[in-house]
Amino acid sequence: xxxxxQTLFFLATIAISILLLFSNLVFFxxxxxxxQQRVVIQYNATKxxxxxxxxxxxxxxLIAFIAAVGGIxxxxxxxxxxxxxxxxxxxxxxxxxxxxxxxxxxxxxxxxYFDSKGIQSFEVSAVLPLLLIILNxxxxxxxxxxMRLIRSMDRLR
Numbered sequence: 647x648x649x650x651x652q653t654l655f656f657l658a659t660i661a662i663s664i665l666l667l668f669s670n671l672v673f674f675x676x677x678x679x680x681x682q683q684r685v686v687i688q689y690n691a692t693k694x695x696x697x698x699x700x701x702x703x704x705x706x707x708l709i710a711f712i713a714a715v716g717g718i719x720x721x722x723x724x725x726x727x728x729x730x731x732x733x734x735x736x737x738x739x740x741x742x743x744x745x746x747x748x749x750x751x752x753x754x755x756x757x758x759y760f761d762s763k764g765i766q767s768f769e770v771s772a773v774l775p776l777l778l779i780i781l782n783x784x785x786x787x788x789x790x791x792x793m794r795l796i797r798s799m800d801r802l803r
Contacts, residue, residue, distance in 0.1 A: 652788030655781045656723035662774055663716030673772040674754035678764040687753050705753055711746040715739055729793050736786040743778045
């Protein structure tokens with residue numbers, strides 16, 4: 647199981663999902679240049695900071711999508727004997743990762759926090775869901791290679 651490359655890709659996907667769930671990585675930041683108010687959006691919380699206090703809201707749907715990506719990756723990793731199911735789970739994982747990216751869009755650019763009177767920028771950690779897509783693609787490619795290898799050995803010669 648561990649000697650297969652897709653297992654390592656699934657482990658990396660699980661590790662990134664856990665990192666996103668339990669760390670305070672900021673993926674979007676907006677600041678009003680006139681009132682000095684800031685909005686900092688993390689994977690697990692949206693913080694609106696005025697000059698004197700901070701208001702925090704939980705990003706429930708984004709947390710749910712990230713947790714589902716990690717859970718399905720763990721399940722797919724443990725289903726190493728059933729490659730078709732493993733491939734189905736990686737396909738479902740694509741949809742969940744795209745849902746995660748859509749939630750990031752909804753929490754950041756879709757909401758115009760300061761009516762275009764401020765500076766808005768994505769941070770470096772916004773690339774992590776794209777890395778999840780790449781790792782998921784590499785895992786599905788490894789599963790397909792295993793399936794082709796087994797089919798080639800089943801042929802009569």
